[in-house]
Amino acid sequence: MSQPDLKYWLAIARIPNLGSAHMNKLFRAFPTMERAFSASVVDLLEAGFKPPIANAFLQERLHVNPDQELEKLLATDVHAVTRRDPAYPPLLSKIYDPPPVLYYRGTLPDPSRKHIAVVGTRHPSSYGLRVGEKIVGDLAEAGVVIVSGLAYGIDALAHEATLKCGGTTIAVLGSAVDAPSIYPAGNRHLVSQILAHGGAIVSEYPVGTLPLPFHFPLRNRIIAGLAHGTLVVEAAQKSGSLITARAALEGGRDVYAIPGDIDSEMSEGPNNLIKMGAIPVTCAGDMLGLDPSPQPSPSKGEGTTSTFTYEPRSETERVILDQLKRDPMHVDEIARATLIPIDSLGSALTLLEMKGIIKHEGGRYYTRQK
Secondary structure (H helix, E strand, O other): OOHHHHHHHHHHHOOOOOHHHHHHHHHHHOOOHHHHHOOOHHHHHHOOOOHHHHHHHHHHHHHOOHHHHHHHHHOOOOEEEEOOOOOOOHHHHOOOOOOOEEEEEEOOOOOOOOEEEEEOOOOOOHHHHHHHHHHHHHHHHOOOEEEEOOOOOHHHHHHHHHHHOOOOEEEEOOOOOOHHHOOOHHHOHHHHHHHHOOOEEEEOOOOOOOOOOOHHHHHHHHHHHOOOEEEEOOOOOOOOHHHHHHHHHHOOOEEEEOOOOOOOHHHHHHHHHHHOOOEEOOOOHHHHOOOOOOOOOOOOOOOOOOOOOOOOOOHHHHHHHHHOOOOOEEHHHHHHHHOOOHHHHHHHHHHHHHOOOEEEEEOOEEEEOO
16 A cells, blocks of 8 residues: 555544544545545545534544654554555454554464464463463464464463464554553563564554553454454453454354363353354364354455355254244244253354344244355
8 A cells, every 4th residue: 555545544543533433434435545534524424424423523634644643653663554455464354343454563474374363361270271371382383373462361371372382473452552552561571572473463553542441342353353263261251252252253253162160250151152152172173173264244244245054063053053944933932843941042043143144033033044
């Protein structure tokens, strides 16, 4: 991408409260971001902006200088790739609401390599640390690129286990990637090692952006989006790691989970994911033998349609899908036909719906999509 257009991407990314959703509307509506930056209120309304957002855009752009934004970027070791750039990660471009600008330091790994996201609790047990290090290490030795979030706990373990094996890893941040902004500060020592081993640290936030609480759930879609599949090592039932797993499902990617002690709170998340159809993992080979090509999201992908034949991930899924045909079927009827307990059935139906395999027709009726 030419620097003249890049500077407008950078400038628009600086506009407060715009967000990726509205910036993606500009991406779809205008041939260049230079044209978007100079848009009239009518242009913005036609692009899908609500009047308050359009007016705020017109006011805020007066305080942003595209040339200065480009100069600030070039004065650092931070790079930026946009959705119009051929170097933009192809896996990430397929998710719902991709980051319009991806800032990074280091080297974006070869997209032809298999990428696996590894997520989990910030407070892992000795079991989680032990099996997580073993499985991630084996993946790294097999040449898999490991994606995680640089947080304490399982994230840090994923990066460290990869580096220990001389592998490549990507850290996705909830802050900017320039050195003073990196969060958490306690894991900054990992950054130089990640870069030295041919990896990258990435973010959708411009240089100088400090971490805010709402950044972290948003960055989870990028962690999942950069990978062919997501592995949940340990996580409580309400862990943010499950947001990443959901993002993976919504993007048509596989979700893997390491089964754990049924009495452990940190195993509730993975164990429940497995009950809902996630792929149980007890060794790296459970992931290495699967097709690394992601399935396009049938419900939210931009301009994509799904043509794959879905293979059930569990016996529960198989039994449900054997019953569901094109005609709508009520959940009570499904329960009677499959003998699956209603609470387990509800979870499995939700998972299949998120994958786009079945459709909720309303009134607790479901049909099979494929």
